[in-house]
Ligand code: UDP
């Protein structure tokens with residue numbers, strides 16, 4: 511099997527058949543074997559019924575994984591990759607916003623360049639409001655400044671990669687998944703190609719601003735422990751301020767014959783100092799928590815792209 515299309519579907523009853531027909535038209539013409547792995551992510555509409563009908567009618571290249579409830583797109587993509595049998599795996603949405611023609615081009619690139627492991631698409635033109643664009647670009651700036659993993663602005667999950675990449679992605683068993691980060695974390699040679707997002711074929715987007723915001727926070731927490739260092743910084747600043755206060759107040763008392771060191775001043779100093787020390791302690795605990803958190807994700811220690819054994823090894 512050359513290509514597996516992994517298609518997460520949540521309430522896409524109007525789109526799945528259209529998606530399959532469009533993909534069929536493109537890939538039958540390409541002349542290589544392919545399959546569609548549809549993951550029904552606990553749809554409340556008749557998506558599963560439509561998928562079963564397609565499965566009965568189509569050429570035997572449809573695989574369905576149906577979830578017991580809605581687990582989210584990340585879980586759907588994981589399940590799809592896990593069940594895909596192709597040498598190449600493509601993540602693509604069911605709503606035809608991402609054209610199968612672009613997938614055919616991605617496959618061509620991977621065939622042409624053996625050194626390439628992944629071809630990812632990034633949005634060239636966005637059909638969205640200025641506010642959303644502002645929030646999205648702020649998110650990329652923020653996450654790139656606090657995380658060691660690189661995040662390419664506008665790059666979506668829409669991409670095609672080799673089995674080696676798929677296995678690396680599956681080896682990251684973390685529960686709170688953030689694909690943009692995972693796909694970047696695993697490394698490999700990736701080529702970015704521009705693509706234009708189409709209008710949704712039918713239905714509406716499942717992403718509200720609130721959901722996107724939550725997803726962005728999840729992404730930052732999954733790929734950075736910088737927020738846990740905030741108390742340390744605040745604690746140090748407060749402790750420094752307390753000593754500055756003590757110094758300035760002391761100097762003032764020395765120089766001015768009328769001023770004296772009141773109980774109130776001592777109290778302010780102690781309040782700042784103790785507050786600072788408390789925050790610092792929380793920050794230290796945060797450091798250990800960060801290490802435990804990293805370890806609990808059970809990420810692989812390394813991912814080898816290839817291993818070359820000695821020629822005379824038997
Ligand atoms: N999706 C999913 N589970 C969810 C939400 C979305 O499997 O909980 C699927 C959805 O059916 C679609 C893809 O993820 O195939 C992208 O969703 P959507 O089109 O709503 O996102 P947008 O294109 O607006 O970013």
Ligand code: MG
Nearest residue numbers: 603605607715
């Ligand atoms: Mg969409």
